[in-house]
Amino acid sequence: MSLQIPRPIDPSLHPLxxxxxxxxxxxxxxxxxxxxRCLRYRIMxxxxxxxxxxxxxxxxxxVRLLLARDHPRMTTYHAQCEHKPRHAExxxxxxxxxxxxxxxxxxGSNPSKRMRLSLRIREAAARAGSSTVLLFCDEAQRFDDNEYxxxxxxHDALDRQQIKLFTFLVGQQELLAQKNAMQLAGKxxxxxxxxxxxxxxYGIRNAGDVAICLHGYDQTAYPEGSLWSFTRFYIPQAFDAGYRLAxxxxVLWQTFEAAHHKASLPGRLEIPMESFVRAxxxxxxxxxxxxxxxxxxESALWEHxxxxxxxxxxxxxTGRVLVSAG
Known part of the structure; x- marks a missing residue:
């Protein structure tokens, strides 16, 4: 049985x-x-x-992990936009x-907070050795016009200090409506x-997308550089004999599709990452x-x-559109 096969690390420490x-x-x-593309063309x-x-x-x-690997000198931040009853500075x-x-x-006061924010970003950019900083604002549909x-x-304050801040607003579909409303209002x-x-x-839209994601489990090794892919860590004998999740x-796509239709859910199937990973x-x-x-x-295990x-x-x-955090 595979539990007797020694693993390179304690299974409780495995990322999975x-x-x-x-x-x-x-x-x-x-x-x-x-x-x-935004970095290359200076789209802020x-x-x-x-x-x-x-x-x-x-x-x-x-994306931040990929940036750290491909652009190690760039500073990146992930801000979680909070739901606030009033939008104060x-x-x-x-x-x-x-x-x-x-x-x-x-x-501190609001002006001192503004100054400290610029200072912290400037210090991080100096330490990293690059004047390029990326800010990802999660759940950005919660911003109002004042916050924008x-x-x-x-942006302007940092620009005056020769720091280029690239902002990526990430959120629900209301974000697009906000953009359209601002264009109409002349902002x-x-x-x-x-x-x-x-x-x-978008989520996972077809069997090809499923294969790409499953291939990640078959290929990604932990510890890094070892021969222990995620799949092999859990089923080494099957893996060594040639089995791959991909x-x-x-089978997995059809199983989700069957569940989607059986539950009479509207629209075409799009698997959220959370559900896919758990399965x-x-x-x-x-x-x-x-x-x-x-x-x-067996197919019964995929169904389970x-x-x-x-x-x-x-x-x-939650109905047609899933409502909750990202």
Whole structure:
């Protein structure tokens, strides 16, 4: 049995056990290409919008990892836009100060918060050795017009100090409506600075997308540089005998499709990353006890995994558009 086969690390520390890993999807690759294009053409702002729970927050984290690998001198930040009953300047700057690692984000007057924000970003850019800084604002549809103006002020202040701030507004479909409303209202200075490019973010749309994601589990090694891919870590005998998760891409897609139709859910199937990842984790963890040469998960196990992935439950709970954090 595979549990007797020694692993390179304690299984409880594996990223799949801790949930501390990210899988690339076609939508994430499109997101990263957008970021790289903005950097290349000096486009200072873009918006990325899509239904909730589709994987946008995970995508930000993945894109930041790719940037750290490909552009190690650039500074990146991930700000979580909070739901606020009133849109005051103090909480807005405190939120950004927290994102840039200020030790006392709520301290001081509003003007001092503004100055400290510029200072923290300038210090980080100097340490990194690059004047390019990227800010990802998650759940950005929560911003109002004043907050967009304050964000533009931050751009201007940094620009005067020779620091280029690229802002990526990530959120739900309302973001696009906000952009259109600003254009109609003639607030072109905000659109021209923060919302030039746009990208519709999406979930997993077909068996080909499923295969790309499953291939990530088959290829990604942990510890890095070892021969232990995520799939092999859980079912080493099956893996060494040639089994790959990606070969079950059609089975997994069809299983989600069957669940979608059986629950009479509207619209075409688009699997949120959260549900997809949970289904794959269930299959790997449950397969561990059954591992042997020639093993491959039965269709009943994939059905069990999809049933417990939360896909149908979350869609039923929230209707057509999934509502909650990224």
């Amino acid at each position: 056990a801790t949930g501390n890993y990210r899988i690339a999807t076609p939508a994430i690759e499109a997101f990263y290409e957008l970021v790289v 702002g873009a918006l990325i919008y899509g239904p909730s729970r589709i994987g946008k927050t995970r995508a930000i984290e993945y 103090g909480p807005f700057f405190a939120n950004l100060l927290e994102a840039v690692g200020d030790p006392d984000p709520n301290g 103006e304050w964000l533009r002020d931050v 072109t200075q905000i659109v021209a600075r923060l919302m030039v490019e746009e990208l519709a973010f 070969t079950d891409a059609d 794959v984790e269930i299959v790997l963890k449950d397969s561990e006890l059954r591992d042997q040469p020639g093993y491959c998960p 995994a999809v049933r417990h992935s939360g896909y149908v439950q979350s869609r039923h709970a």
